[in-house]
Amino acid sequence: MSSPVCFVGAGPGAPDLLTLRAADRLRHADRLIWTDSLVSPAIAELVPAKCERIRTSHLTLEDVLPLLIEGYRTGLRVVRLHDGDPALYSAINEQICTLNDEGIPLEVVPGVSAYQAAAAALERELTVPGVVQTIVLSRAGGRTGVPEREQLERLASIGASLCLYLSARHVEEVQQMLLHHYPDDTPVAIGHRVSWPDQWLTIVPLREMAQTSRERSLIRTTLYIISPALVPGPERSRLYSPDHVHLFRPNR
Known part of the structure; x- marks a missing residue:
């Protein structure tokens, strides 16, 4: 067979x-x-x-x-x-x-996705308690387009960790739209050929997203992660909190 x-x-x-x-x-x-x-x-x-x-x-x-x-x-x-x-x-x-x-x-x-590899390379978690608990994977419309209910304007309004694939060709309009929903200093990770030997990965404020992309002539194999979770903070999960009781760690 x-x-x-x-x-x-x-x-x-x-x-x-x-x-x-x-x-x-x-x-x-x-x-x-x-x-x-x-x-x-x-x-x-x-x-x-x-x-x-x-x-x-x-x-x-x-x-x-x-x-x-x-x-x-x-x-x-x-x-x-x-x-x-x-x-x-x-x-x-x-x-x-x-x-x-x-x-x-x-x-x-299955395979590891670029957003996972980028977050790992940046040593960041994209779901931080009290900051953001949702990850959205999407793209700018472009030639393929997206359904009306999935327009970037709607997705950005959530304020989640937004991972955009296949969007570098439209970065100016993407940035302009995102600025309606995220503060202009929201960190944006820009990753080009993530995990390849010539990987380029940086974090810039949202207001510099398009300019940085154009300066690097980014068109293909580029990922954007827009997320307040990219700023390290003191927030911690309750999973390992001393006062969090669960099946494997009952109240002492």
Whole structure:
């Protein structure tokens, strides 16, 4: 029986941020179909020497789907390697729908997302008690657009830790809109190629978000995290508070 087609999240870029399961699927792949414009070549090198490697930066969905289907039907262990986590902006939905229609089994392996890697690199927690308890993952509209109910104006009004992908091309209008809902000194983390060897990561006030982006000529592979939690403070969780009683730490 053929192995299921495996969609693997490559994580933000660093090979050592792959999950163990992702690394295992790569090491046993017969055909690698990978997003070479966004995934680190070092991750693609983890496949066996005999593995067929197919880059997708010049392909369309109609080119990719037959490679998945034919690979499965000829008994190959097919790995479809996407950047980041497959649950976020990975375009796996349309691929999965076709495989389902063809009766082809599949597996999805999660990956670390750029917002997680950026927060870790900054040594920050994005949900700080008394400051913010919600993380919103979204993007500026751009060519793809977003549903009316998910317009950035509405999301920003929450005041949560807002993580914006795929938005650098629209940073001026994004900043202008955010300033309606966040103070102009709200810290914004700007991450470019997070966890890659040439990673660039900084924190600036919201009022300098667009200017900094343009000075660095940021267009692709850029993440913004807008959050009051990026400012270190004395707030603490009740989880380890002496007066917090729970199942594993009853009242003494």
